[in-house]
Amino acid sequence: MRTLAEPFRYSVVLGAVALLVAAIPASPAYADEAWDMCTNEDPDIGIAGCDEVLSRGDAESDRNRAIAYRNRGLAYQAKDNLDAAIADYVEAISLDPGYVTAFNDLGIAYRNKDDIERAIGAYSDAIRLDPDYAYAYNNRGNAYRDRGDFDLAIADYSDAIRLDPAYVFAYNGRGNAFQDKGELDRAIADYDMAIRLDPDYQATFYGRGNAHRDLGNVDLAIADYTESIRLDPSYAAAYNGRGNAHRDLGNVDLAIADYARAIELEPRYVFAFNGRANAYAAIGETERAIADYDLAIRFDPNYAIAYRNRGLAFDDLGQTDRALEDYDAAIRLNPAYAYAYNDRGIIYDNRGMPERAVEEYSRALEIDPNYTFAYNNRGVAYQNMGEMELAIADYEAALALEPDYERAQENLEQALSEMGDGGFRAAGASRSQSGGAPQADRATTRTFYGEGTGGGPDIWVLIEP
Template sequence: MRMHFVLLALLLMSGVVGGGITPVLAQDGTPQVDYVALGNAALEARDFEVALMYFNRALDFNPRSIEAINGRAQAYYGLGDYAATIEDYTTIIELGEATSVTYYNRGLAYSAQGEWEQSNLDLTRVIEADAELAPAAYVTRGYNYFAQDAIESALEDFDAALRLRPDYAPAYLERGKAMLAQGDQEEALANFNRAIGLDVEYAEAYHTRGILYFQQGNFEAALLDFNRTLALDPHFPNAYYNRGNVYVALDNYEAALNDYFEAYNQNENLEGLVSAGSLLAHYFNDFQAAIDTFNIVLAIEPERPEVLAERGWAFFNLYEYFYAIDDLDQALALDPDYMTAYVYRAHTRLAQGDVNGAYEDFDAALALEPQYIPALLGRAYLHLSLDNTDAAIRDFEAYIAIIGQGSDPEIEALLAELKN
């Protein structure tokens, strides 16, 4: 959920000298450059680092400036520094200058940190004190309940928001998400459509509806919604990532790769890099680029079995079997039920001449899932390479039984040949 601050009224820019930040002091020692106004302008431009610089400069001159503290809190929030956001809003409260907006925004920051109880305390205070802001507070508190899997409580809050304000688009969006979590796609879609009908520039609503369309296999509709999301908000990393998934489903791998990397570039979305690495290995056969990409992920999150396994597969394809086995061993140590890693290691062991090890890994994968096709086919071809025709026939027949007669003419022809 992408929460938005309720921004306080922005001050008009005034007293700017050549756009610089070196103050020209009045006789009373105050700067003639309006740093608060410059900070607010930077906030509007989503340049949070610059906004932070200006608000800090304003606070150098007046440490008790509520406008500067509030603006700095918003800049910290935009930078993802929620602890600093909370600290600044708490300062405003301690100075006796808090409004309902202050408590609401602090509640958002607590929510972003997963401090649900503290967030709900602030939001409940807003609900009880400010009828105008109550719908937004209900929606955020409902989101907190949803994040804790208390879906019924979440729905109660979303409904309460809509009773107070029937045209409140965020309430429809979040209610739709809760209904989707309950498996009610029809009602979820109706709520997403209602949110978009109320606010045709609601980027997150298009994004969430796009996810639903993707889940339904309606890839063209999903693509339209993700395109619309990014037209409205080019700084929406998850939209790039999810559009990349759509492009994969549509076999447009070049576009998918670009979107996955853009998702990472936007805010270091590691899932974008994981997907990009997999594309590089499996569709572009650029195994070194895949390894380089996975290295970035593993430098940050070294205990990701799926990434270790995919890097191991890339090493295998570069004939770097030692490194492949090392990665696959690590992946299976982290997740002993990871079937793909067993299959990758089986092929690597076979390439090293370790037939028994290959059999052990294919068998281990099939013990976890007897119908796991990569392991079944891998073992069938291993049988065949060792002239174990009867065992190969059994595995190929099991494969055909899974996918259905007529689905793989090549294997069926091979089976017929083996039986004659």
């Protein structure tokens, strides 16, 4: 019975798979032809060839059959038939329980199905079998990051780098995780290293651009997004990122052009529809903004940010019932969405329901204790209820967080004036005499991409060492 040597050929790819190439010793012509097909990078040819190999049954060794199942799994994965790919990887592992790369591939397939726990389990099995397998550490780091376990992700990326100090994708992944944690300087240091190792890696320029934008270095962000686009003119995420940065600078026309290009490249790119809608809203083209939010929601009905942003647009048009429906939807999808609670509170207060508004603002502050607008706005609601001491306490809390917050300062001064010498609004004084009604604030800008702060699309290595 023939025994196939372990493969030596490998490939580093984005969004594709590397097929296992076996060194085949002398054998009958029909066998060579089938194995040649089974290792073909065209998935349809690969599936047909592996089918032929597997049809021989016990004429092939268990190891050979395991390789054929794994190859066919890669081909199915290339065709986005993840269930078939998983079934083949499982068969490969049952025939060869020590097949490290099959466990790694199984993890990738599970992750592509958003089955993160099983992905982590498969990567962990690969690491258990080969503690020096850097690719599995990198891939498990990606999965931990998906789950929000950024410290575990950073530990795995660090192990991958320890095992392979030139592992570009691990530096990029760790940079993404540092950025997720808000450790932007450490993120930029990792992106810098990845770029030093591979100056043509477009995703790292995109990631570094995001970090620079988060730091407020918008010109540096634009430079990085532009370099990413130069390296890959079809990289939609970089156009979207640059659009966000142009919008930060008030260059709305440039922003809209970049969002449009991102949508042209990826017609269902919800982040770009949301970004372009935000740009339209900024210049008062509210109806066009709503049309783009509609498309973002159509393509991703679970996109809470687009619901909240569309609610702001409806509110701008005075359609507060529809705005409330969108805020409700945003909160249903993301119960920790502080901005949406704040926005809902403003509508309730404007409708003469300050008690309900206080509930909304309080929930926003439970989620984000540093949310200055929510303190100011709850102060307004308390003031409308006549609870002046509570109002003053909230205005002061807002100013403690943001001393230059003019609206809160104005509201505080008015509240103190209304208190008068007796601790209540001075007798006979109306709000018009003491400075008008206190003013609420919603978030100064609409939420942008909602992609998280990480860098470019995760790149993982599907190769045999």
